[in-house]
Amino acid sequence: MSLTITCPLCGNRNGYEFRFGGEDKGPRPGDTEMSDPKIWCDYVHMNECKAGIQKEWWCHKDGCGTWFCINRDTLKNNQRSREGDSEI
Amino acid sequence: MFGRKKPLWGEKPPLSSGYDAVIIGGGLHGLATAYFLAARHNMKNIAVIEKRYIGFGGAGRNTAIVRANQRTQENLPLYKEGLELWPVLTKELDFNLMFYNCGNLNLAHSEAALKAMRLQTASAQFHGIDIRLVDRKECKELIPCLDISDRPRYPVYGGMFHPAGGIVRHDAVVWGLAKGAAKHGVHIHQGTQVTAINTDKGRITSVDTDKGKINTPRVLNAAGAYSAALSWHMLGIKLPISVLTIQAMVTQPLKPLLDHVVSSGMYHCYANQTLKGEIATGAHMDPWPNYTNQNSAHYIKHQAEALGEFLPCLRGVKFMRCWAGLADMTPDMAPIIDGNDPFQGYYTDCGWGYFGFKSSIVTGKYMAEYMASGQCPDMLKPFNMRRFENHRLMGETAALVNYSPDN
Numbered sequence: 001m002s003l004t005i006t007c008p009l010c011g012n013r014n015g016y017e018f019r020f021g022g023e024d025k026g027p028r029p030g031d032t033e034m035s036d037p038k039i040w041c042d043y044v045h046m047n048e049c050k051a052g053i054q055k056e057w058w059c060h061k062d063g064c065g066t067w068f069c070i071n072r073d074t075l076k077n078n079q080r081s082r083e084g085d086s087e088i
Numbered sequence: 089m090f091g092r093k094k095p096l097w098g099e100k101p102p103l104s105s106g107y108d109a110v111i112i113g114g115g116l117h118g119l120a121t122a123y124f125l126a127a128r129h130n131m132k133n134i135a136v137i138e139k140r141y142i143g144f145g146g147a148g149r150n151t152a153i154v155r156a157n158q159r160t161q162e163n164l165p166l167y168k169e170g171l172e173l174w175p176v177l178t179k180e181l182d183f184n185l186m187f188y189n190c191g192n193l194n195l196a197h198s199e200a201a202l203k204a205m206r207l208q209t210a211s212a213q214f215h216g217i218d219i220r221l222v223d224r225k226e227c228k229e230l231i232p233c234l235d236i237s238d239r240p241r242y243p244v245y246g247g248m249f250h251p252a253g254g255i256v257r258h259d260a261v262v263w264g265l266a267k268g269a270a271k272h273g274v275h276i277h278q279g280t281q282v283t284a285i286n287t288d289k290g291r292i293t294s295v296d297t298d299k300g301k302i303n304t305p306r307v308l309n310a311a312g313a314y315s316a317a318l319s320w321h322m323l324g325i326k327l328p329i330s331v332l333t334i335q336a337m338v339t340q341p342l343k344p345l346l347d348h349v350v351s352s353g354m355y356h357c358y359a360n361q362t363l364k365g366e367i368a369t370g371a372h373m374d375p376w377p378n379y380t381n382q383n384s385a386h387y388i389k390h391q392a393e394a395l396g397e398f399l400p401c402l403r404g405v406k407f408m409r410c411w412a413g414l415a416d417m418t419p420d421m422a423p424i425i426d427g428n429d430p431f432q433g434y435y436t437d438c439g440w441g442y443f444g445f446k447s448s449i450v451t452g453k454y455m456a457e458y459m460a461s462g463q464c465p466d467m468l469k470p471f472n473m474r475r476f477e478n479h480r481l482m483g484e485t486a487a488l489v490n491y492s493p494d495n
Contacts, residue, residue, distance in 0.1 A: 002384065003376070016386060020376035041477045045328035045419055049316035051379050074331075074378045 003077045007060045008068050021057030023047050024069050053080050096263055097142075097270035103277060106303040107135040109459060110295050111310055112282050112318065114138025115147040116258075116445065117437050118310035119265040119276075120452020121459065126272035127180075128453075129460035134274045135304075137297060139281045143262035146312045149381075149413025150445040151336050151370050153349050153360065155192045155253035156217050158443075159208050160482045162470035163422060164215045167443075169467075170450035171252055177449055183264030186257035188363070190348050192250045193222070193230055195398065197242035197354040205248040218252040233345050233401045240397045242354045253349065255360055258445060265452075285322040285434070292433035306459055308435040313379070313414030315438035323431065327424060328476050329416045329439050330377045335387050336370030337410035338362070345401065357394035367402065369395060373415060383410045417441040420481035425451070425471040427458050435459055436473070 003015030025043055033039045048054065051074055059067045071080040109125060111118045114136050125131045138144070154174065156167035174187040196202040205221060212219045223246045228236045236244045266276055277299070284296040285307055294303045311318050316329040342365050351358035351371075359369040372387040388410060396403040416439050418424060424439035437455055440447060454465045464472070475481060 015376070037477050037479070041328075042326065045476050046326035047316060047329055048320050048326060049329055049331050049377070051314070051317050075380065077378050077380050077382070 003072075003079075005058060005060075005070060005079055007063060007066060009064045009066050010060060013060070013063060017060060017062040019059045019061040021059050021067065023050075024055040024057060051075055095266075097266035097276050101275040101277070103280070103297070103299050103302070104133070104135070104275070105301065106133075107275070108133040108304070109135075109306040109308065110302055110304045111136045111308045112295075113145075113308075113310040113312055113315070114142035114266075114276060114278065115145050115310060115312050116143075116261060116265070116448035117312070117440075117451055117455070118308065119147075119262065119269055120448050121308055121310065121437070121455040122274045122276075122452075123265050123269040123272070124453045124456030125460060126269055126274050129456055131460060132273040134269075135302065136269070136274060136276045137280050137282050137295070138276070138278045141278045142266055142276060143259060145314075146413050146415070146440075146444050147262050147448075148259055149336070149411060150258055151358070151360075151368050152255045152258045152445065153192070153253070153358070154187075154256050154446040155250055155349075156446075157192065157194065157208065157212055157219055157248065157250045157253065158484060159211060160422070160484050161211065161215075162482055163484060164212060164217065166450055166467055167446060168215055168217050170447050173449045173453070174256055177264070181264040181268045183260065183267060184257075185260045185264055186363070187254065188256070189252070189254040190360070191230075192253035192349040192351065193227065194248045194250075195227065195350065195352040195354070196245045196247055197352065198245060201353065202246050205246075209248055212250075217250070219248060219250040222247050222249045230348055231346060231350055231399075233399055234350070235398055235400050242352075242397070244398065249348075255349065255362075256445075261448070282318070282322075287323070287431050287434075290431055292431055304433075306433045306435065308437060308455065308459065310437045312438065312440075312444065313416045315436070316416060319436065319438075323434070325430065327436075327439065327473070328418055329424070331379060332373040332375075332377055332415050332417055333380060333382065333412045334370065334373045334415045334442075335383050335391075335410065335412045336368065337383070337388065337391060337407045338366040338368045339402070339405045340408050341365035342367065342405065346399075350399075352394070352398060355394035355397060357391060359395060359399070366408065367395070367405070373417075379414060381412045381414065383412050415441045415444075419476070421484040422482040423447070423451075423471050424473050425455070425468045426473045427464060428462065429473070 156171045316327040319325045346361040349360040418439040427435040
């Protein structure tokens, strides 16, 4: 399986240079919300496991170390520029 | 023998407008639950709905290893009973499941690994599981072709031998269960896709499929790797699951050289010799979720290098074929088994990750009890989904590995 990811700083690189950082779940819960175990559990553990294009976090761990979001098709393992766009 | 092709599980049954229970997923967990519901709980009106064909997913893609050398108090009794059920089921189904009780040897490549195994062995022995620590010399006696010298990058320090484990022919389990279930009147609908699960006032009422609507008070989500997406799309329930591709491969057939399942956490590799002589090996998961079922050159190379290190006689041997399946990993590597929450009549059996094959029969047995009575059997209670909210995760992995963003 191959995956090329575009790092915003370093450009196109082999997917194995990166660390997957989870589905994009919006902003981290605030301090008051975080005391609700359900909200915190949802944010930390729960996934949609979308079979298709999903927005997710990646870190260029073997490169510049930047954290960024991409849209990726989990059925084909390729990066998309936006949801519904063609392969880039 | 070469006559008209007739499946063991009967001809194509008609889709009824109502069933006592609908099981989504014709894999091992779904078929086992259907079989036990029909055979032990006298519930005859059951449908198994499978989108592709039975055994298409994880049931036919795993590496067929069975064992009860898990780590936690919650998991051990389940896998122990699971292991004891193979010979019982072979008799009951009157179908040769080819249970080969060859034993599993886990290698330790450091003092720290040996220490972890000491704890794991003690826990397993406490539950009456046949398992013991072995030193480097005993490892060599068990597997004569093992390299126990100081040459490998990670030399062997010792291991944990579990004689009760072994391998079972996974396809035979699918066929045997399907045959047994059909004999008890279960309808197996292959090539049928569930499109919606309908509820009313917090109860399951019906299931829509591409072949028609089915009224039912009970639904089991046993869709394996697809269960999380299914539960989110159809019922709006998110699960703490990451779906990862796991890869496996077999070598060309060789003369008998490996009598046991051997595994190494350090090399991240396990291997056993099939009855045909092939070395079946695997272990690697892609480090990012995907539904592709593709292999990668990256891991085929790793597998060859790892095997060549501790079993040097395999150097130069060719891989004959490779394949991949999907594993639904939870943050604590324990499954999610739940029922009547948040909908009355809705049951979940997923999140098995690495452990789906070896647990299938025993979980099917208890899941059937759960679905027939509505009461969760004690054996399955620790695996409920609320444990994530309550911060009661189980520590099944000795060391957390980079399986998902959770760790």
